[in-house]
Amino acid sequence: MSILRPNGPITTRVAPDYDGFGLGNIPAWLCEIAEVPWDGMLPPLAATVRPVWKASEIRTVIVFLADAMGERMLLEGLKAGRAPCLASLVAGERSGWTTRLTSVFPSSTVPALTTLATGAPPGQHGLLGWVTHFEELGGPTEVVRCGPRDRPGSWSDGGAVVPSLDDLMGLSTIHQRFSRSGVATCAVAPAWYVGTPFTTMLYRGAHYHPYDHVDAIPDLVLAALRSQSRRDRLLVYVYHPPLDHAAHTRGPYSEEFGQSLAELDTILGRVLSVVPEGGKTLLAIIADHGHISTDATRLMDFASHPELLGLLVHAPTGERRVAYLHIKPGQVEAVSAYVTERLGGDLEVHPAADLVRSGLFGPVNHHPGLAARIGQLVLLPRGNQQLVCTGAGIGPTLCHLGDHGALMPEEMWVPLITCRI
Structure with a gap:
């Protein structure tokens, strides 16, 4: 089933939804599936925008986050025939279910990924943009490296004792929650982020499986699945960033973005092929935000x-x-x-x-x-x-030729595409 909406001209702004119809409701939904407590989180996805599966039916959840795969960008790619695998899932194959959710505000990577990692809205986790003013650190901070905006490195260089992003946020990650409940979690993400403050904070509690190229994602997913016994529950979290780079540098409806979407589609097809069938695995494909064209x-x-x-x-x-x-x-x-x-x-x-x-x-x-x-x-x-x-x-x-962070529909609407394997 799909309720993605190929809208006409953009005429209104979209407010973030935190009550069951937004990105921030995914973590508690995942907790429900894995029978993990979600106290203190935003509520789970509303019943009308999620598939009706019993927790006992799912043993493994694979969350595949395609950075910047906004709803409108995806629909344009599907219309152009760029993504046959995604098209089949959106059409309902493999017990697929597709809906639209809002991003958070700001509709950008740092706030959205932190919300997905914690189940808390930006106003609660406090990581509010690529550059955030932290009085605790001394001023404007580039969050990804937890360093001053106006010079390279991090605030902790030279052995300085400063609060970490974990301290500044003050919340548990979903990986820590799962681990405390006996559910193993793995993060499949770029090797070049290993050890960086933001990535360390996001995946706290997960086993990190780094890749040098996105082509390695399916093999790393398979390795994560094989690392657990069939009786164990498992969360695999995959982060795929190339779409965002293509949208920023070439535009969200450019040929380069279309090529990047096609490459993502191939990877997703390979992920589907390596996961053992049996109906016990949930694949949830999500995005953190979209893009609006600019120049x-x-x-x-x-x-x-x-x-x-x-x-x-x-x-x-x-x-x-x-x-x-x-x-x-x-x-x-x-x-x-x-x-x-x-x-x-x-x-x-x-x-x-x-x-x-x-x-x-x-x-x-x-x-x-x-x-x-x-x-x-x-x-x-x-x-x-x-x-x-x-x-x-x-x-x-x-x-930039594409950007995000505000409230235009192209920035705010993101897809949730799910299927059982």
């Missing part, structure tokens, strides 16, 4: 607005599609007025506290550091603008 004409560089930067404690943090402003004392009204008068055609300015109250970052039980991490004002693009600040980071400011 150089839609690049908004804060470095071109020194008057605005002079009112801020530091350059904006967050993502290219959502900016958090940490403002000098007494200057909030001046910043709001500047953005409204000078940039209002491209950007919306919102009091951060209003967005928190609206539930955009998740329901109550927020992280105690949330307010400090998102600042006083939040900027959202009205269209497909990307927000940068030349000179704020350590690398060049490149123009």
Whole structure:
């Protein structure tokens, strides 16, 4: 069964759902299947968007996360005949079930992967963008390496004793929960992420199976399956990042993205072929976010607005599609007025506290550091603008042809494709 929706023109924004119809509800659903306690997590997927299988029927769950496989991007690829394996699953073969879910806010890798790892919304886990302001560490931090935005390395270089991402988040991962309940977990992910702070935090509690090339994924999945006896329950978590790179550099509807989707489809077909049949394995294919098309004409560089930067404690943090402003004392009204008068055609300015109250970052039980991490004002693009600040980071400011992080449907809607093997 499939309820993916090949929508027409994009006309509205999509708010994240945390009550059963969003990405954040997958972890508790997986816990239910494995009969693992999910207390403190967002609730499981609603009954109307998940297959009706008894926990006793499933012994192994394979979660295959295709970074940036947004719903609209997938549908375009299926229409072009790029992904016959995915097309067959979407059509309902192998007891397949397909639905659409919302991503989280921001609709980006760091918040979404952390939500999938913990079952907590971004407002609770507190990892709120590629660059997040951590007062505990001293300021703007590139989360993936847990290091200062403006220089290479991590805050802990040289033996400095600083809080880890685990400390800054303060939650158990799904792998730790499964392990405490006697369920083994494995993570199949790139070798180049081994030992990095973000990856170490995400897969805490899992056995890490690194690969140098995505072609190795099926063999590593098979090795993980063979490592467990038939009586044991097992969670295998696969992370596949190439689609995101293709969408950023070439565009979400480019030939290069289509080729990357076709390569993913081949890998999925091989995964299906190596898993022993018998109906005891659930394969769940998910994505963390989609992409919206953009280009150089839609690049908004804060470095071109020194008057605005002079009112801020530091350059904006967050993502290219959502900016958090940490403002000098007494200057909030001046910043709001500047953005409204000078940039209002491209950007919306919102009091951060209003967005928190609206539930955009998740329901109550927020992280105690949330307010400090998102600042006083939040900027959202009205269209497909990307927000940068030349000179704020350590690398060049490149123009992306695809981006994500805000609330447009292309960014927010993601598929959940499941089947039993």
